[in-house]
Amino acid sequence: MPQLRKDPVVGRWVIISTERAKRPTHYEHRKYEPRNGPCPFCKGNEEMTPPEIMAYRPGESSRQSPGWTLRVVPNKFPALMIEGDIDRRGEGVYDLMNGVGAHEVIIETPDHELNMGVLSEKQFEEVLWAYRDRILDLRKDKRFRYVLIFKNQGSEAGATMEHTHSQLIALPIVPRTVTDELVGAQEYYKYKERCIYCDIVRQEIEDKVRVVSENDNFVVICPFASRFPFEAWILPKKHSSYFEHASKQEYVDLSRSLKETLVRLNRSLNNPPFNYIIHSLPFEEMDNGHYHWHIELMPKLTQVAGFEWGTGFYINPVTPEEATRSLLEIAI
Amino acid sequence: MPQLRKDPVVGRWVIISTERAKRPTHYEHRKYEPRNGPCPFCKGNEEMTPPEIMAYRPGESSRQSPGWTLRVVPNKFPALMIEGDIDRRGEGVYDLMNGVGAHEVIIETPDHELNMGVLSEKQFEEVLWAYRDRILDLRKDKRFRYVLIFKNQGSEAGATMEHTHSQLIALPIVPRTVTDELVGAQEYYKYKERCIYCDIVRQEIEDKVRVVSENDNFVVICPFASRFPFEAWILPKKHSSYFEHASKQEYVDLSRSLKETLVRLNRSLNNPPFNYIIHSLPFEEMDNGHYHWHIELMPKLTQVAGFEWGTGFYINPVTPEEATRSLLEIAI
Numbered sequence: 001m002p003q004l005r006k007d008p009v010v011g012r013w014v015i016i017s018t019e020r021a022k023r024p025t026h027y028e029h030r031k032y033e034p035r036n037g038p039c040p041f042c043k044g045n046e047e048m049t050p051p052e053i054m055a056y057r058p059g060e061s062s063r064q065s066p067g068w069t070l071r072v073v074p075n076k077f078p079a080l081m082i083e084g085d086i087d088r089r090g091e092g093v094y095d096l097m098n099g100v101g102a103h104e105v106i107i108e109t110p111d112h113e114l115n116m117g118v119l120s121e122k123q124f125e126e127v128l129w130a131y132r133d134r135i136l137d138l139r140k141d142k143r144f145r146y147v148l149i150f151k152n153q154g155s156e157a158g159a160t161m162e163h164t165h166s167q168l169i170a171l172p173i174v175p176r177t178v179t180d181e182l183v184g185a186q187e188y189y190k191y192k193e194r195c196i197y198c199d200i201v202r203q204e205i206e207d208k209v210r211v212v213s214e215n216d217n218f219v220v221i222c223p224f225a226s227r228f229p230f231e232a233w234i235l236p237k238k239h240s241s242y243f244e245h246a247s248k249q250e251y252v253d254l255s256r257s258l259k260e261t262l263v264r265l266n267r268s269l270n271n272p273p274f275n276y277i278i279h280s281l282p283f284e285e286m287d288n289g290h291y292h293w294h295i296e297l298m299p300k301l302t303q304v305a306g307f308e309w310g311t312g313f314y315i316n317p318v319t320p321e322e323a324t325r326s327l328l329e330i331a332i
Numbered sequence: 333m334p335q336l337r338k339d340p341v342v343g344r345w346v347i348i349s350t351e352r353a354k355r356p357t358h359y360e361h362r363k364y365e366p367r368n369g370p371c372p373f374c375k376g377n378e379e380m381t382p383p384e385i386m387a388y389r390p391g392e393s394s395r396q397s398p399g400w401t402l403r404v405v406p407n408k409f410p411a412l413m414i415e416g417d418i419d420r421r422g423e424g425v426y427d428l429m430n431g432v433g434a435h436e437v438i439i440e441t442p443d444h445e446l447n448m449g450v451l452s453e454k455q456f457e458e459v460l461w462a463y464r465d466r467i468l469d470l471r472k473d474k475r476f477r478y479v480l481i482f483k484n485q486g487s488e489a490g491a492t493m494e495h496t497h498s499q500l501i502a503l504p505i506v507p508r509t510v511t512d513e514l515v516g517a518q519e520y521y522k523y524k525e526r527c528i529y530c531d532i533v534r535q536e537i538e539d540k541v542r543v544v545s546e547n548d549n550f551v552v553i554c555p556f557a558s559r560f561p562f563e564a565w566i567l568p569k570k571h572s573s574y575f576e577h578a579s580k581q582e583y584v585d586l587s588r589s590l591k592e593t594l595v596r597l598n599r600s601l602n603n604p605p606f607n608y609i610i611h612s613l614p615f616e617e618m619d620n621g622h623y624h625w626h627i628e629l630m631p632k633l634t635q636v637a638g639f640e641w642g643t644g645f646y647i648n649p650v651t652p653e654e655a656t657r658s659l660l661e662i663a664i
Contacts, residue, residue, distance in 0.1 A: 002412055002431025004505060013505045015431055017411040079349040079647045080334055092535045093528065094556045099334025099347055148645060158640075169645075173336060173345045177644035196425065203424045224426045308490075312509035313480060313501075315411045 005225040009184040009196055014225050014314040018322070029154060029273055040076075041163035043110035049073040053104060054133065056126055070126045071107040072134060078103035079169065086143055086172045100143055102170035106130050109164060115271055116153060116164045117262040124255035127166065131278065132251075134168055135244045139283045144170040146178065146282045149243075154273020157300045174282045181279060182291055189290035197292030198239050200224075210320050212327045213260055217253040220261050222320035222327070227298070227308065229318035230269060230327070232261055234295040241291045243280040258295070264327040265299055272299035337557040341516040341528055346557050346646040350654070361605055362487055372408075373495035375442035381405040385436060386465065388458055402458045403439040404466060410435035411501065418475055418504045432475055434502035438462050441496060447603055448485060448496045449594040456587035459498065463610065464583075466500055467576045471615045476502045478510065478614045481575075486605020489632045506614045513611060514623055521622035529624030530571050532556075542652050544659045545592055549585040552593050554652035554659070559630070559640065561650035562601060562659070564593055566627040573623045575612040590627070596659040597631055604631035 002017035040048035043066045052064060053072045061067020074082070080101030088097045108127050109119060119127075135147045151166040152159040159165075188196040204210055204221045212220040212232060220234050234257050236250065246254070265272060276297040285291070308314045334349035372380035375398040384396060385404045393399020406414070412433030420429045440459050441451055451459075467479045483498040484491040491497075520528040536542055536553045544552040544564060555565050566589050568582065578586070597604060608629040617623070640646045 001416065004429045004431050004503075006427040008425050008427070010508075012508045015411050017431060019409050019411070077351050079347045079351070084333060091556075092539075093340050093531045094535075095338040095340070097336045099336050099349060175645045176342075176344045199425045203426075207424075224423075313507045 007223070007225040008188070008200065010180045011184060012225065012227075012314070014227050014316055016226075016316050016319050018317060018319060029156065029270065031155075035162065039112055039161075039163050041105075041107045041161060041165060042112050043068070046071075049105075050076060054130070054137075056130070066110065068110060069123070070109070070130050072130060073105050073107065075103040075105050075167065080171070097172065100172055102138055102141075102144070102168070104134065104168050106134070106166040106168065107163065108166065113164045114162050115266065116151070117259065117266045117271075119164070119259070121252075121255045121259055124259050125251055128251045128254060128258075131166070131168070132244045132246075135280075138168075138170045139244075141170070143172050145284055146171045146174045147280075148175060149278040149280075151276050152273075153275075154271075154300065157273035157275050159273075178279065178282060182282075182285070185290040185292070195239050195290050195292050197235060197294065201235050201237055210324050212264065212324055213257060215253045215256060217250045218257040220257050222323045224320060226316050226318075226320040226323070227314040229301055229316060230265060230272075230299045230323045231316075231320070232265070232297045232323075232327075234258060234261065234297070236293065239289070239292055241281040241285070241287045241293060243278050243293045245287070260332060261297065261327075263332060264330045265297075267330045268326050269299055269301070272301060274299045339555070339557040340520070340532065342512045343516060344557065344559075344646070346559050346648055348558075348648050348651050350649060350651060361602065367494065371444055371493075371495050373437075373439045373493060373497060374444050375400070378403075381437075382408060386462070386469075388462070398442065400442060401455070402441070402462050404462060405437050405439065407435040407437050407499065412503070429504065432504055434470055434473075434476075434500070436466060436500050438466070438498040438500065439495065440498065445496050446494050447598065448483070449591070449598045449603075451496070451591070453584075453587045453591055456591050457583055460583045460586060460590075463498070463500070464576045464578075467612075470500075470502045471576075473502070475504050477616055478503045478506045479612075480507060481610040481612075483608050484605075485607075486603075486632065489605035489607050491605075510611065510614060514614075514617070517622040517624070527571050527622050527624050529567060529626065533567050533569055542656050544596065544656055545589060547585045547588060549582045550589040552589050554655045556652060558648055558650075558652040558655070559646040561633055561648060562597060562604075562631045562655045563648075563652070564597070564629045564659075566590060566593065566629070568625065571621070571624055573613040573617070573619045573625060575610050575625045577619070592664060593629065593659075595664060596662045597629075599662045600658050601631055601633070604633060606631045 002015055004013050005016055006013050038045050046064045050073055055068040055071040057068045059067055080099045080103050082102050084098050084100045086097045086100050109123060131149050138144055138147050148169045185196050201219055210221045217237055218234055219237055220232055223233050276295055278295050280293040281291045334347055336345050337348055338345050370377050378396045382405055387400040387403040389400045391399055412431045412435050414434050416430050416432045418429045418432050441455060463481050470476055470479050480501045517528050533551055542553045549569055550566055551569055552564055552566050608627055610627050612625040613623045
């Protein structure tokens with residue numbers, strides 16, 4: 001019998017229906033379009049990108065030249081423009097404002113790697129530090145209310161460059177997905193005086209059926225009301241609202257959790273395209289007892305994505321319990 | 333300068349950023365996987381589907397045999413099961429219920445057509461009558477709270493069968509997308525004592541810049557805060573909450589609007605894969621002054637879909653005004 005499951009935070013119902021399942025190994029993924037010419041994200045091609053915003057350079061080396069281990073540059077085709085006033089205004093029944101914001105690319109390695117999973121734990125750590133450094137810098141700009149940090153890997157997941165990279169968008173608004181979580185978490189807190197994510201972490205660690213991995217600071221689960229096959233969430237065990245307030249040791253542990261999860265997904269699903277997004281508290285909100293930052297990771301398995309995309313309603317053919325079992329079968 | 337635009341009903345902000353645009357004619361679409369054997373949706377192959385739920389048979393002909401013009405059958409791989417009790421229950425912090433519901437396929441023509449756009453206006457009308465007949469039948473079942481009617485055309489839009497068809501899912505819950513619209517429309521009504529959709533229709537007809545077509549009963553617009561390039565909404569001009577309460581003449585006019593929109597999209601975008609969804613009031617709600625049923629149609633143009641899918645945040649590289657202009661250039 002299929003099940004209808006409700007996401008306890010945002011109240012979204014999903015259908016978990018294994019009737020329509022495919023064996024994970026059947027998934028095939030499209031390749032990137034063949035690229036013409038050199039990769040602008042590779043070491044030696046620094047001049048091909050807009051001037052770098054920041055870079056980690058372990059030795060002596062100068063800006064816009066090799067010697068870096070990680071590099072952040074403006075997106076060459078930005079969705080938003082960094083200069084200008086927001087200028088909120090109406091047009092009859094409609095509201096709009098100027099598309100002011102930052103759109104940056106975090107180049108995760110100087111080498112032409114296509115798969116984030118092959119990076120070392122040290123490199124994952126650098127990626128997390130870069131996210132944090134950029135958030136802390138951008139939150140000084142009072143025009144911005146949120147920094148959306150996300151990664152697309154694979155063309156089906158929306159990546160146009162194959163060289164492994166993440167992106168960030170600093171926004172003068174708070175995305176609806178974040179507001180929905182905030183509202184849901186607040187309501188639970190009002191009723192129970194507890195953080196709903198903390199309750200989820202506690203229950204999952206106890207139940208064990210959806211825990212993919214665990215270390216001192218993080219737990220990786222396939223969420224109870226997964227929208228997509230092999231969806232995975234990484235949650236800090238200790239309550240905290242802001243990604244950028246994590247401790248050094250937490251970033252170390254998160255690197256391990258993230259790398260391990262990607263390796264498991266790669267081996268289970270033949271290097272699937274995926275997206276992940278960091279969910280963290282908007283700047284204007286005070287650190288609080290109810291919002292709990294986390295990462296949501298979604299492999300994009302083409303065959304099952306169309307319906308959800310169109311209707312906003314989710315049918316998931318793989319139970320999270322089964323996804324967890326598959327991921328745990330992988331020898332690390 | 334890119335713009336941030338807010339959907340006036342659900343409050344979702346989207347980035348309209350033409351920096352990243354592609355010319356419409358550049359869109360290429362994948363073909364369906366080659367099928368093995370005969371098509372179960374074609375006339376003469378009625379035995380290949382589960383027993384039909386209903387069919388339009390203009391002459392004498394018997395069930396599960398040729399002679400029909402439109403046929404409704406249960407989905408062979410249903411996401412939900414029609415038999416059983418809902419049995420709402422909890423599991424610690426989580427809520428779930430049995431996946432009870434209907435999942436039906438509306439076969440729009442006995443001929444093996446791949447593109448809905450080639451059907452006649454008469455056939456479009458039959459499709460709409462079938463939607464209505466099925467909703468009216470399913471709403472008698474007190475377990476159901478909503479019937480989601482949608483169409484996927486093209487494999488990128490989630491269709492697995494190429495023979496043109498629509499689907500419906502009867503649900504014991506109301507999808508979040510619908511609740512969000514209801515809440516937004518209600519709030520506007522409280523403040524203005526007017527229907528927000530009626531205000532949109534009025535303003536669009538006056539402004540003209542986003543109107544793709546218009547007849548006595550319907551207007552087709554590219555919405556102000558379009559999430560996707562060439563997104564199109566079909567709205568009844570007269571306020572009404574339920575799709576299934578439309579008059580005979582309204583279905584005639586809607587057929588014309590829908591067919592014309594598909595023809596324009598097909599010619600502008602090289603027969604794009606698309607989804608459309610009927611948004612109508614949940615059964616348990618009373619016909620009211622604030623909710624206004626409509627159809628949302630979204631071409632799926634692969635290159636731009638990944639980001640939104642992952643983040644729940646929308647970047648649209650084509651302004652709705654430009655999309656409207658392109659669609660109006662098509663000679664009908």
